[in-house]
Amino acid sequence: MNLIALFWRIMLYTVGFALSLVTLQPLTANARGPNWTATEKSVLEQVARGKVADLEAREDRSLSAKFVEQLLTGQIEDLVIHRRGIRIRNAVIKKSLDLRNAVVSHEVWLNNCQFRDRVDLSYAEFRRRINFSRSAFTNSEKAAFFYGMQVGGDVLFSDVRFEGPVDFRTAEVQRIFSVRKSHFASERTTNFRGIHVGGNFQANEAVFEGNANLEDSVVEGDFSATGSKFRKAAAFNSLKIGKSCNLIKATFEGNAYFRRLSTTENLVARNASFKGKTSLERMRIGGSADFSQAEFEGPADFEGCRVKETLTATGASFSQSTTFDQIHIEGSGLFYLTTFGGPVSFVSANITGSLGALKTQFKDSANFNSIRVGGVASLDNSVFDGQVNFGSAKIEGQLQADSTRFNSTRDAQFYRMDVGDAVYFKWVIFEGTADFHNTQIGSNLEFDGTHFARSGNFKGIRINDVASFLNMNFGSDLSFSEGRASSLxxxxxxxxxxxxxxxxxxxxxxxxxxxxxxxxxxxxxxxxxxxxxxxxxxxxxxxxxxxxxxxxxxxxxxxxxxxxxxxxxxxxxxxxxxxHPSNALVEWRRLLYWINHSSFSPQTYTQLENFFKNERDRERANEVFLTRKRRETHELRYSFTWFWNQLLDLTVRYGRAPERILVLAIVVILIGAVIFRDHTIEPRSKEDEGNFFRSLWYSVDVFFPGFLDLKLESVWQPKDHQGFRNHYARFQKIIGWLLIIITMSVIGGMIR
CATH class of the missing domain: 2.160.20 (Pectate Lyase C-like)
Structure with missing residues (x-):
């Protein structure tokens, strides 16, 4: 009995195992269902095995829309889809694909595919990623609808070409939404309005031939359209971005609308090109806004924007009117090397940090009326070709405009400003009137080297420190009436x-x-x-x-x-x-020059010398005295007095530099010490042999004959009695006598 029971038990297990294998076996070409084509059966087999169904090598690459619909929605009988999802490449779907309200549980890849008719994924629910990268929607008359679509993972439409209209309105994507390098060829609107993206939105290098609409959308990650081209209008109004917005090198050939756009982090539009009207009113930027090297060919409006950190437009170009009225920048506003081709307005702007507009060109009017700057406002090396207005501006730091040009013949208006620190307008050119009336300045005011072609109005100005207008080139009038300064x-x-x-x-x-x-x-x-x-x-x-x-x-x-x-x-x-005395009114060196080129009169020099003595300016008094003595010497050329005066000038500067004679005496004595070395000297008699001799002291004894006797010159003599050393000894005695006489003259006050 036990053997029979064991036999039947083994048979039951074997049959059950065989049936389970049949049930779990992937669907093959003989699986039940409609009459699928060979291509479609091949796709089913690859999908069941978790492989990519690549149809590139097949002669027939077409898949019916019905097949794709049933495949994606899991309606094909006996098909067990691998956990890797549905991955198809190089397929052609010729008929209308309708997945409205469909639920797709698996990851879907339809890469390099062609969709030749209408595609409708409206309100479809994809619970995992969908990937249409490098595919093409080739029917220019039929739209691709993704309206209200919900995706639990990424949505990838990278490098896709849409020939017809595209509608992504109110789509919800849990992670990344990418249309990178895609081409939206239809001239009708590509509509993303109201989409919600849980991750990044990527549109880098995408091309939109028609209007692009992302109004009222939410992107919780980064929004990126680097290098993208918008051929017509682009609307980003009320777009909310959770992180940064990148528009680097993007091109907007039509109007661009960014009203009330908001980012938590930065907005970067470096090297972007805006060819139409650009509306950026009321934007809210949580970090910095960077428009460096950007080109705005149409009007640009930043009115009422708020930037949490720095707004940068270094090297940017604004060809038409630009408005920054009531903009609020919590960092600095930087406009280095920026060009404003049309009128620009910063009326009532509020910049918590500094305003930098170095080397900036304002080719039309520039209105900064009532601007508020918390740091330094710098306009150095800038050019204003139109009227400029800083009236009622309040600047907490310095106002700098060195080497700036105001080329308009109309008023340059800086009236009623309140500047907390210094104001620098050095080497500035004003072709029109410079109006600074009733301005308050907390420190210095410096206009050194500035040119006023017309008038300068500083009436009622208040300057807490020095007002400097040195080396100026003035025009007609200059007024400081009713003003106040520490110094002017x-x-x-x-x-x-x-x-x-x-x-x-x-x-x-x-x-x-x-x-x-x-x-x-x-x-x-x-x-x-x-x-x-x-x-x-x-x-x-x-x-x-x-x-x-x-x-x-x-x-x-x-x-x-x-x-x-x-x-x-x-x-x-x-x-x-x-x-001052009459002739001393002019600058003193110039006066001395005039005296030297007039007929000689000692009294003229004496008067000027006495003037400087009274002023306790001995240096200049001495110079006048020396000039007089040299002029006297010149008038007595080649006489004994001429020789004597030349000697006095050379040695003691006519008694004004007596220390020079000591230096000259030391030099002569040292030369003598070299010439009268031991082997060149001999005693005058045999009895003097063995006496003390030192060349230096011998030279001193020769230099002071009869005045200082060291008992050396009387005992010793040069060996060559008629030679060079003997003649030099006589010359040194003469020099010594002359210097002694000159010294006594200085001491006795004979030189006057």
Whole structure:
């Protein structure tokens, strides 16, 4: 009994195992179903085995739409799809493919395939990745619908060509959505409006021949359209990006709309090209916005944008009107080497960091009225060809505009500004009026080397430190009336420029006022208050100093008015006034040059020398004295006095450098010490042999004959009694006597 039971048990297990093998065996070409073509059966076999069904080598590459629909939705009987999913290459689907509302559980790859009719995946649910890369939708009349599609993984349409319209509206993709290098050839709109992408959206190097619409979409990762081309309008309004937006080298040939676009991180559009109108109003950028080297050929509007970090447009080009009104940048705004071909406006812009516009070209008007800058505002080396307006601007740091050109003959308006630090406008050219009236400056104001072709209006200006206008080239008028500064320094270039009117009326200067090398037809300084030294150098024609008040007034080179009514001094007060002697009014070296080229008069030099002595300027007094003595010597050429004066000049500079004689004496003595070495000297008698001898002390004894006797020259003598050393000893004695006489003359005060 046990053997029989065991036999039947073995038979049952064997039959069950065989049946299980039949049930689990992959579908083959003989599987049940419609009359599939050989190509379709081959696809089924490869899919069941988890392999790629590549039809490239087959003569017939076509698959029926019905076959594809049933394959993707799992409706083919007895087909067990491998875990790797459905992967087909180089297939041709000739008829309309309808997967509306379908549910696809497996990963789907339809690469290098051709879809020759309508494709509709509207509201389909793909639970895993779908990949259409390198495929082509070739029917230009039939659309490809992906409206409302839901995908649990990636959606890959990389390097795909769409000949007809494409509609991805409200599609939801859990991970990456890629149309990289794809070509949307239809001139109708490619519509992505309202899509939701859980990962990155990749459209790098894609081409859109018609309009592209991504309005109201959400991309939780990065949005990238690097190198893409948008032939017509591109709409990104209200697009929300969870990370960065990359538009590097993208080309927008039509209008581009980015209104209310938002990113959590950066927006990068370096080298992008915007050929139509570009609307970027109310964008919200969570990081930096980079438009370096970008080209805007149409109008560009950034009004009301908010940038969390830096906005950069280095090297960018804006050909038409550009608007940054009310933009808010929490970092810096950088516009280095930028070109604005049309009007540009920053009205009421707010930049928390610095504003940098170095070497920037403004070919039309530039309006910065009421701008707010938290750091430095730099306009160095920029060119403004149109009218510029910084009226009511508030700048916490410095305002820098060195070597900038304002070429418009209209006003350059900087009125009512509030600058927390210094203002630098050095080597600037103003072709029109420069208007800085009622501006507040927290530190220095420097306009050194600046050219005013017309007038400069600084009326009511307030400067907490020095206002410097040195080496200026002025136009018609310059006004500081009712202003205030710590010091005001004014000077013109050489030759002195002629200024029609200089108005300092009612000005308050806490320290120094200096006006040098400047000719003005009219000086208005009535009611001015200068608490330090005031130097007025060269004022001609009309001068008004009524009710002026000076601590110290220095009048230097002043050709005063010839008519009494042109010189008004009523009510002028001063603590100290200083006027130099007539000929000393000019700069002293130039005066000395004039004296040297006039007929000789010792009194002229003596007067100038005494002037510098009174000023305790001994160096210049000595130079005048030396010049006089040399002039006297020149007038007495080749006389004994001429020789004596030349000797005094060479040795002691006429007593003004007596230390020179000591140096000369030491040099002569050292030369003698070399010449009178031991082997060249002999005793004068045999009794003197063995006496002390040192060449240096012997040279000293020779140098001071009769004045200092060291008992060496009287005991020793050169061996060559009539030779060189003997003659040199006589020469050294003469030099010694001359230097002694000169020294005594200096000590006795004989040289005057």
């Amino acid at each position: 320094l004014l000077s013109g270039v050489s030759p002195s420029p002629i200024l029609s009117t200089l108005d300092l009326s009612s000005m308050q200067i806490d320290n120094a006022l200096s006006i040098k090398n400047l000719h003005t037809d009219t000086l208005r300084a009535n009611s001015i208050r200068v608490n330090g030294e005031a130097i007025l150098d060269t004022v001609i024609h009309v001068t008004n100093l009524e009710n002026a008040s000076f601590s110290k007034l220095v009048l230097s080179r002043l050709p005063w008015a010839t008519h009494q009514e042109d010189l008004r001094l009523q009510g002028m007060t001063y603590t100290r006034i200083q006027a």
